Amino acid sequence: MNARILAATTWRILRQLRHDRRTIALLVAVPAVLLTLVYFMYADQPTPPGAPSTFDRIALVMLGIFPFVIMFLVTSIAMLRERTSGTLERLLTTPMGKLDLLFGYGIAFGLAAAVQAAVAAAVAYWVFDLETAGSSALVIGIAVLDAVLGVALGLFCSAFARTEFQAVQFLPVVVIPQLLLCGLFVARDQMAGWLQALSDALPLSYAVEALQEVGANAEPTGRMWRDVTVVFGAVVLALVLAAATLRRRSG
Amino acid sequence: MDDAIAVRDLVVDRGGRRVLDGISCTVARGAVTGLLGPSGSGKTTFLRAVVGVQVVTGGTITVLGQPAGAPALRHRVGYLTQAPSVYADLTVRENARYFAALHGRGRAEADRAVSDVGLAGAAGQLVATLSGGQRSRASLACVLVGDPELVILDEPTVGQDPVLRADLWARFHAMAAAGTTLLVSSHVMDEAARCDRLLLIREGRLIADDSPAAIRAAAGVDDLDEAFLRLIRAGAAPAGGAS
Numbered sequence: 001m002n003a004r005i006l007a008a009t010t011w012r013i014l015r016q017l018r019h020d021r022r023t024i025a026l027l028v029a030v031p032a033v034l035l036t037l038v039y040f041m042y043a044d045q046p047t048p049p050g051a052p053s054t055f056d057r058i059a060l061v062m063l064g065i066f067p068f069v070i071m072f073l074v075t076s077i078a079m080l081r082e083r084t085s086g087t088l089e090r091l092l093t094t095p096m097g098k099l100d101l102l103f104g105y106g107i108a109f110g111l112a113a114a115v116q117a118a119v120a121a122a123v124a125y126w127v128f129d130l131e132t133a134g135s136s137a138l139v140i141g142i143a144v145l146d147a148v149l150g151v152a153l154g155l156f157c158s159a160f161a162r163t164e165f166q167a168v169q170f171l172p173v174v175v176i177p178q179l180l181l182c183g184l185f186v187a188r189d190q191m192a193g194w195l196q197a198l199s200d201a202l203p204l205s206y207a208v209e210a211l212q213e214v215g216a217n218a219e220p221t222g223r224m225w226r227d228v229t230v231v232f233g234a235v236v237l238a239l240v241l242a243a244a245t246l247r248r249r250s251g
Numbered sequence: 252m253d254d255a256i257a258v259r260d261l262v263v264d265r266g267g268r269r270v271l272d273g274i275s276c277t278v279a280r281g282a283v284t285g286l287l288g289p290s291g292s293g294k295t296t297f298l299r300a301v302v303g304v305q306v307v308t309g310g311t312i313t314v315l316g317q318p319a320g321a322p323a324l325r326h327r328v329g330y331l332t333q334a335p336s337v338y339a340d341l342t343v344r345e346n347a348r349y350f351a352a353l354h355g356r357g358r359a360e361a362d363r364a365v366s367d368v369g370l371a372g373a374a375g376q377l378v379a380t381l382s383g384g385q386r387s388r389a390s391l392a393c394v395l396v397g398d399p400e401l402v403i404l405d406e407p408t409v410g411q412d413p414v415l416r417a418d419l420w421a422r423f424h425a426m427a428a429a430g431t432t433l434l435v436s437s438h439v440m441d442e443a444a445r446c447d448r449l450l451l452i453r454e455g456r457l458i459a460d461d462s463p464a465a466i467r468a469a470a471g472v473d474d475l476d477e478a479f480l481r482l483i484r485a486g487a488a489p490a491g492g493a494s
Contacts, residue, residue: 008352016340019377086336093302094353094397095325248320251265251306 001099009096009104010111013078017112023074027112031066031120035059039128052215056131059124060215061184061208063139066120067113067147068204069175075109075154076167083158088246098243106151106239113147114140134214138224142214145231146207152238159245178204183212203234254313255280255401255432256301261310263296263455270296272455273310278434278448283427285446286436287479293455294436295333298405301434302330315401326354329399333406335390339379343370343389346378347396354397364396365389367422369415384410391419402426404435408442420445440476451479458482 161167210227256278299305303320312319351361451459470478
């Protein structure tokens with residue numbers, strides 16, 4: 001890795017994003033619009049006394065899931081474009097290291113996700129009165145980590161797609177099982193044993209649990225830090241696997 | 252190590268087909284060497300092997316004294332792919348500055364490379380909005396910006412208008428005069444005459460390796476196109492072309 005090359009690559013990816021105003025608008029606006037939808041869906045649902053409202057429960061988890069899903073999708077397409085346009089092969093003939101490219105994507109899209117998460121959190125807290133016992137800064141921090149997880153998985157999965165058609169198909173394969181099993185729909189301890197085991201193996205489960213810990217506790221808990229560490233480990237693992245898919249020589 | 256590139260018994264198979272079949276040749280430093288051959292003859296595969304991005308079946312390739320693809324060569328070798336590989340969603344200037352940064356060069360060098368390929372007027376334009384010829388020149392600028400010792404160009408002049416093509420060739424020769432080695436592929440014979448030396452490949456085999464004048468003399472005709480035709484018909488190459 002080389003700081004100059006990493007910085008140049010991060011900057012280049014952000015410039016590409018900057019030229020694409022429609023994508024920026026979608027990145028920032030869509031989570032807020034969806035949160036609005038969720039708010040009105042549950043507006044008239046009764047809340048049992050003492051329990052968090054359904055909106056609070058779902059909105060908190062969604063704040064982490066949006067950046068994960070969106071950055072997974074954006075990254076798999078961006079990386080696929082690097083592969084199909086020949087720029088990846090060209091980059092690999094320059095002094096750039098593989099990690100410069102992978103971390104460049106992680107940092108650039110992580111920054112984009114930070115903006116996205118901050119806007120979505122602002123809407124959730126200020127417009128819809130989301131209440132969490134823990135700090136909103138932690139919620140945003142975990143959301144950014146989720147985004148980086150999405151970027152890392154996207155970088156890895158793009159190696160298995162030859163076309164954009166195939167790349168988008170990885171969304172249902174990689175993302176939806178994690179959404180179903182992360183504890184949003186059915187609490188994880190109420191699932192059948194084998195589903196729980198599956199859920200335990202998927203990184204998004206830990207990301208969601210970390211957010212729920214922040215929602216329920218005023219101070220960061222040990223469990224939250226453990227969850228954050230697991231997600232971070234999954235990011236590193238996905239990046240290492242992604243680096244292994246970047247071949248300087250091909251047939 | 253006088254040669255910039257030394258290739259010995261190079262064999263490459265792609266998709267179960269033999270694309271290069273035992274090529275041996277050398278490329279001299281500080282000269283423009285043309286790699287000529289019809290479409291599908293293996294030119295791009297040969298260049299990819301020299302750059303070190305092609306899996307080879309057999310043979311050795313030494314580039315600037317090191318095995319092709321060695322990490323130390325990434326600072327010293329510039330490669331222009333046949334299809335322009337630049338970011339369509341960045342401007343010409345942004346592309347050049349990015350590739351400049353990868354090679355540790357600054358903005359001034361990037362801007363100079365852009366004007367060297369005749370794109371100063373389009374520097375602020377997104378690559379996606381450029382014509383095919385402009386796009387390939389933008390790609391070329393991103394090679395030149397690194398100021399490499401060895402420049403490998405895969406069909407750099409396709410789609411360029413004649414005046415620009417002459418400008419580009421003048422630039423290639425100026426670079427060679429300053430000590431840069433250039434290996435340039437083309438399927439246009441009138442470009443062959445502009446090279447200091449020619450490698451002609453056909454169906455994965457080297458059928459000529461000599462200066463344009465020597466090839467004309469050997470075939471006994473003035474026209475290079477005709478000379479190559481005779482060489483192919485004769486079925487034999489002036490082996491090694493030691494001169």
